[in-house]
Amino acid sequence: MYDILNKINSPADVKKLNAQELEILAADIREALFNRLTKIGGHFGPNFGIVETEIAMHYVFNSPKDKFVFDVSHQSYPHKMLTGRKLGYIDDACFKEDSGYTNPDESEHDLFNVGHTSTSVSLASGLVKARDLKGGQENVIALIGDGSLSGGEALEALDFAGSDIHSNFIVIVNDNQQSIAEVHGGLYQNLKALRESKGTAANNFFKAWGWDYIYEENGNDIQTMIKVLQRVKDIDHPIIVHINTQKGKGYKLAEENREAWHWCLPFERETGKSKFSFGESYTSITADYILNKAKQDKEFTVITPAMPMTAGLSQEMRAQLGAQYDDVGIAEEHAVAFASGIAKAGGKPLLVTNSTFIQRTYDQVSQDVCINNNPVTILLNFTSFDGLTDVTHLGIFGISAFSNIPNLVMLAPTSKEEYLNMLDWSVNQTAHPVMVLMPGNEPTSRPADRDYSKINTFKMEQAGEKVAVLALGDFYQRGEKLAAAIEKEFGFKPTLINPRFANGLDEAMLTDLEKNHQLIITLEDGILDGGFGQKIAAFYGLSAMKVKNYGLKREFYDRYNPEELLNKLGMTTEQIIADVKKIVK
């Protein structure tokens, strides 16, 4: 096993192999992918489909002198194995040494830490610019999947480079006819026409934008790809190399169900079955809500930018929703403005995506939605520190980034009932743009109000004295625990407040607390800077009230253990109790 891969310590070793050995290397890489992915999961389809191309890239070009930029970089695992990092795939003890994305801290062969889509052409065109300013001669190669092409950043960059770069720049478009779910958009009709005509179709979008262009249908054949890349190596102008590959190649189940196998949890290789099973989650609750609401209300419509599973929507459910559902593809900006238009014309749009991806559309939320005060509901999944922990996918910036946009109501539910009631209230009301933070913990049950139209009214869940705990959203359960611990430790009952609104102040309640409280504790699931607690602290700036904010630091945390992080930040119940002892007399 790994006969050839074992010999590869750098790209120079790839160049020594003969054709047969290269084929064995491809098989070894797939075995190594199986080893890692069956055990710890990761991006499956993108890596299985690109093995041959990345072998050819390292065979033909000279990385790190020649520079590779991988879009999203969720397809860079073969590249990693070929650049000194095979142990992260073949040795279980080394899995953690390798992130699931390119990472300059791991290797000089990785240029950027990337995890969001559609950035490669733009980043690479910057490398081209600097090379030309410095008089360098190296090749710059961007590898981008068809799904990533629909993102505005990629399109802006293709437009720019097609006319404004006049030197070496190679963009490999890896066309596997799939985004995360199906591809959506007119440009995919063009890719299809180009595939079917072997690159000769009329109205070639790339050529229209000034690019030179070649097509290769056998993107999974190493020798073919070597020839293709040798042909474009050292080219003196920008060129698109459009290649046809098979997503998930080498695993029948993945070839047949490309959406399910874009990314995987640990699974059994024989059956493809996940080693985990899931019960009710906020995601499944969301899907149930969507299906019921759509049946009852024909003006209700759902939008996801390429991530239907983030709303729990299977292919079957999407079919059931019919015209009441749009996957707009990777196009978050359009998704938000589209929702604003729907709301303006009396529809009831619900846009669902991840906290990390809504970042791509700050301006659309602010301008297209909030200035116009159109009643769009934006539901965010993976909002918690206790969710995605890759530095490029953190949900912990959502409150800080979006809660300070005027007119936007940001709701932080604390239980299943409150979540559903808030969602339903938001979808049905017409007065506000609303962002709902899907809790990151397990669903819990507690009665909740149905009406949230009195904006910024906090809910006092337990009236007490001396200390008031304001526990936001999915940190409410931590607040409950803390309140109980305070009562046990100090012998008085503290006040416990569920703020519900993540970006406003219940000034009447806060003022009232001054009567018989000396300390406010805020707990929030996100960074402190720009968040909820700092607003509370500022409110009490001239008061005798002490305020202590608990939350995350402004930092790009990467692949951390969530509970360890809280401990490090002094946020465990025990640590907070110790703090309180120093403050409360």
Add this chain to the structure above:
Amino acid sequence: MYDILNKINSPADVKKLNAQELEILAADIREALFNRLTKIGGHFGPNFGIVETEIAMHYVFNSPKDKFVFDVSHQSYPHKMLTGRKLGYIDDACFKEDSGYTNPDESEHDLFNVGHTSTSVSLASGLVKARDLKGGQENVIALIGDGSLSGGEALEALDFAGSDIHSNFIVIVNDNQQSIAEVHGGLYQNLKALRESKGTAANNFFKAWGWDYIYEENGNDIQTMIKVLQRVKDIDHPIIVHINTQKGKGYKLAEENREAWHWCLPFERETGKSKFSFGESYTSITADYILNKAKQDKEFTVITPAMPMTAGLSQEMRAQLGAQYDDVGIAEEHAVAFASGIAKAGGKPLLVTNSTFIQRTYDQVSQDVCINNNPVTILLNFTSFDGLTDVTHLGIFGISAFSNIPNLVMLAPTSKEEYLNMLDWSVNQTAHPVMVLMPGNEPTSRPADRDYSKINTFKMEQAGEKVAVLALGDFYQRGEKLAAAIEKEFGFKPTLINPRFANGLDEAMLTDLEKNHQLIITLEDGILDGGFGQKIAAFYGLSAMKVKNYGLKREFYDRYNPEELLNKLGMTTEQIIADVKKIVK
């Protein structure tokens, strides 16, 4: 004068006119445009070029049943005159009744409050979606200029609608061969080829993406445009109507210099001369810096997304910069990632845009630049409440939105020397991504440090007692005034601090202040929520120190008088002194 325009109170009146009267109406509209623009300024070229098209739109379609969406909406003045708002153009006393953009508060004929580019196709496709869900039959028409097409949001929407909309949707592409400055990008080569071939060129980008398409070269001919629009009215699928028009048509100077006449200040009609003249400004200082630095350092390069004038760069200066300058067109996302690539490869990129437009690229600043910690310098103009006051162009959200991104150093200079030193330090260092806030006030002179590598070190400009004034960036001069007034009023010398870093805390200095101060006053030129002062308040949450933050509320202010706003917010020196009296014993 205004013989025909005077009779127009709604689109119904346009439909009654014969061909000759329509021509007179066009002339009347241009006269009315001259009346307003010579006296109060505004968008010139876009409106003069679109007169005939908007007359034809109202002649053929039935607004507000049929729905018009204007991209940027800086070309909507003729539309406004035809929908009951002519007094805003012909009666000087009524100028203020009309904003320079579409505004639903003004008229039911305006669907959105818009001021940023590239949003119309997406917003309009939402109107289409809601119409179809509700079973409506109206036409939906988006009007977008060629310059706006390069923005990611527009491209995402064109991709979506070209395949996923299967009902009436008309997108008029107003091709006047100009963005704000020249157009940049491969798609403009395609528009040129389409113009030159009267719409028949090979590789039609719109057709490639699934759109039906027609071309009309006489976009400034009313009868032609009426025929074209009658042909597409009630069409059952999406179509691009590509029209050729002349930007600035009807004013020779504007026809000849399209960049200078995109937007104008009040001017003399005979000569075209502006009624204002400008001396040294932070913008002119910036242009001088750029030209000198570029000469000395061949790795220094400047990027503007379509707004060279925001960096003070005239056409001549840009030519002088040569390869050390890229106007990437309206493509802010690409601009930022491009800069990140340049920095990664050892170039020294300076990206210049307005505070309001950097909003379009939150994710790129966070992911492409800051996670990678690449030393990009982003310089923002119009960062002040005392700058652009249209609701869509406010600079007051910049600190709140961007200062909470990890790794980003945000610098707020307080004088000409400090501005230049910060800019130069930032461009030359390689440790941090940096955002520099160009001051919104007049340049003042004061000695300043050259080295800012000790991040988050505030500068104590005056050591005093009892009260410490932390006056950020271009509010420093207000801080000076306030400190003097405090000394005069109370007889003690307060401390005056120039924080310099807008998003960090000098914890040592802040702790030290506790020794002999009881009140901290923060002054900042932006909204308070998520900003500088709230971090200070949170820092002192457990201390006896009182903190009072002065800044703007989280609100979409619109066309306000800046000084009146400060007064309303209680931020004048006198008002703050009155506050201090209540606090300081």
